[in-house]
Amino acid sequence: MTELLDPTSEREPSHRPLAKRPADITGKTVGLLDISKPRGDVFLDRLQAALEKKGVKVERFKKPTFTKPAPADLRHEIETKCDLVIEALAD
Amino acid sequence: MEIPGLEVKREEESLDLSYAFDVETVPTLLRFENGEVVERTVGWNRDIWRKITGVADLGEGLPEHRPGCGSRALDFPKPVDTSHLASRRVTIGSQEDDIEACIARGWSDGLPVVPPTPARVARMLTGTHRDAQEIVAVIPPDLAECTVEKVAVNAVLAGCEPSYMPVVLAAVEAACTDEFNMHGLLATTYFSGPVIVVNGPIAKRIGMNSGVNALGQGNRANSSIGRALQLVIRNVGGGRPGGVDRATLGNPGKLSFCFAEDEANSPWEGLAEEHGVEGDAVTLFCGEGPRGVVDQISRTPESLAKSFAVCLRTVAHPKLVLGFDAMLIVSPEHASRFKEAGWTKQRLRDEIYANLNFPGAELIRGAQGIEEGLPEGFKDATLPKFTPNGLLIVHAGGGAGLFSAIVGGWVAGETGSKPVTRAIT
Numbered sequence: 001m002t003e004l005l006d007p008t009s010e011r012e013p014s015h016r017p018l019a020k021r022p023a024d025i026t027g028k029t030v031g032l033l034d035i036s037k038p039r040g041d042v043f044l045d046r047l048q049a050a051l052e053k054k055g056v057k058v059e060r061f062k063k064p065t066f067t068k069p070a071p072a073d074l075r076h077e078i079e080t081k082c083d084l085v086i087e088a089l090a091d
Numbered sequence: 092m093e094i095p096g097l098e099v100k101r102e103e104e105s106l107d108l109s110y111a112f113d114v115e116t117v118p119t120l121l122r123f124e125n126g127e128v129v130e131r132t133v134g135w136n137r138d139i140w141r142k143i144t145g146v147a148d149l150g151e152g153l154p155e156h157r158p159g160c161g162s163r164a165l166d167f168p169k170p171v172d173t174s175h176l177a178s179r180r181v182t183i184g185s186q187e188d189d190i191e192a193c194i195a196r197g198w199s200d201g202l203p204v205v206p207p208t209p210a211r212v213a214r215m216l217t218g219t220h221r222d223a224q225e226i227v228a229v230i231p232p233d234l235a236e237c238t239v240e241k242v243a244v245n246a247v248l249a250g251c252e253p254s255y256m257p258v259v260l261a262a263v264e265a266a267c268t269d270e271f272n273m274h275g276l277l278a279t280t281y282f283s284g285p286v287i288v289v290n291g292p293i294a295k296r297i298g299m300n301s302g303v304n305a306l307g308q309g310n311r312a313n314s315s316i317g318r319a320l321q322l323v324i325r326n327v328g329g330g331r332p333g334g335v336d337r338a339t340l341g342n343p344g345k346l347s348f349c350f351a352e353d354e355a356n357s358p359w360e361g362l363a364e365e366h367g368v369e370g371d372a373v374t375l376f377c378g379e380g381p382r383g384v385v386d387q388i389s390r391t392p393e394s395l396a397k398s399f400a401v402c403l404r405t406v407a408h409p410k411l412v413l414g415f416d417a418m419l420i421v422s423p424e425h426a427s428r429f430k431e432a433g434w435t436k437q438r439l440r441d442e443i444y445a446n447l448n449f450p451g452a453e454l455i456r457g458a459q460g461i462e463e464g465l466p467e468g469f470k471d472a473t474l475p476k477f478t479p480n481g482l483l484i485v486h487a488g489g490g491a492g493l494f495s496a497i498v499g500g501w502v503a504g505e506t507g508s509k510p511v512t513r514a515i516t
Binding site for chain 1: 185192207235241248275276278505
């Protein structure tokens with residue numbers, strides 16, 4: 001019987017459940033995150049207009065660079081200010 | 092073999108004692124005192140054997156002297172101790188092919204791999220003096236701590252020899268720095284992947300190719316070192332195409348893009364030395380596939396530098412500047428133009444840069460009938476193609492061919508990736 005050594009990090013596959021979805025977004029705060037890709041702002045401007053028409057409060061955020069994960073402080077700020085977040089991946 | 096007068100108390104079926112006491116010839120006679128070997132003779136010599144054993148009539152009737160023959164221990168490699176290896180053992184089914192089993196478990200980049208048996212991993216670890224459980228780096232995207240042993244397991248999969256281990260370890264360390272930004276390089280939709288340039292005497296010692304077909308196939312070290320790094324990212328870091336790796340097209344160099352600089356014949360200092368590291372070193376650059384620069388006519392260094400410049404302008408897009416670094420790999424025949432003229436590497440770089448400044452009006456969106464370009468605000472500026480450190484120059488390739496190569500980079504600088512040089516220890 002052949003025995004091999006596991007080349008992976010040996011982490012158990014972690015199942016992360018999705019966050020609970022709200023039934024209605026009226027009166028909620030939605031964060032719009034621009035990841036700093038060209039024209040992502042164009043997309044988010046349109047979304048903001050559409051959301052505000054529905055009476056949704058909008059907060060805008062921007063990552064310093066699309067090549068790196070969002071800084072911890074920015075993630076914390078979004079988490080504390082918003083109920084939902086929409087990220088513009090764009091190009 | 093029977094020796095009259097010798098009483099046999101215990102016979103060994105295995106070769107354990109031969110391995111333990113380095114017995115290379117049979118017969119070998121060892122005399123022990125308090126568990127230590129105090130006397131030893133190789134081959135049969137009646138007088139010596141009688142003296143060591145103290146048996147006066149030992150070997151009566153046997154010839155006085157016979158030289159003996161080679162021990163079977165020489166025919167079989169000494170079994171490797173694998174008890175110190177900490178990686179999880181995966182037992183594969185008795186009907187399973189071992190290579191297919193590795194592929195089925197997702198450990199492969201698409202090509203067959205060498206199954207990482209404990210013995211192979213233990214042998215791989217003989218290639219480094221570092222402790223097997225030492226942490227080498229934290230591997231993106233999962234940010235998993237990676238031990239020297241895990242690097243060795245993946246080096247086995249990749250087809251490395253133990254002597255490549257120091258290079259693989261240095262490459263893993265360099266890739267997982269904040270400056271190199273392996274996470275972003277993996278996740279990007281762009282073509283690029285890690286390109287490894289090896290400098291120093293180790294390149295020749297482990298048989299790397301810096302000459303004919305240096306960027307191509309056919310050399311075990313070139314092909315497996317880059318592959319080992321990518322397998323560490325895949326298996327330890329969890330970075331896989333279609334998962335965090337979102338490349339639109341990718342490039343075939345993402346299997347392995349690793350070569351040595353031809354320092355012996357270069358008119359210039361090596362890449363690592365330029366970055367302040369002498370001796371054995373790796374430099375990691377985030378590169379796409381190489382493209383050719385053809386100039387078979389230029390005889391002056393000025394003309395050839397201009398050829399390099401017009402070709403370098405096309406990196407990413409001729410209208411995009413300062414966003415992408417590049418590596419220029421100058422072949423020996425092209426390099427001889429600069430050598431004959433006494434041009435330093437910096438002189439060549441300066442001449443290329445002098446030919447790569449553009450008026451913003453040519454670069455802005457809509458200019459030249461092309462919507463891609465810089466924002467309108469750069470209209471009145473004059474802009475260079477590359478940042479001051481954005482052009483790497485390396486010497487490699489076969490002796491014939493008036494061709495060099497350009498490897499375009501990815502997002503340059505603080506917001507993306509910077510080349511990283513690490514000493515190989």
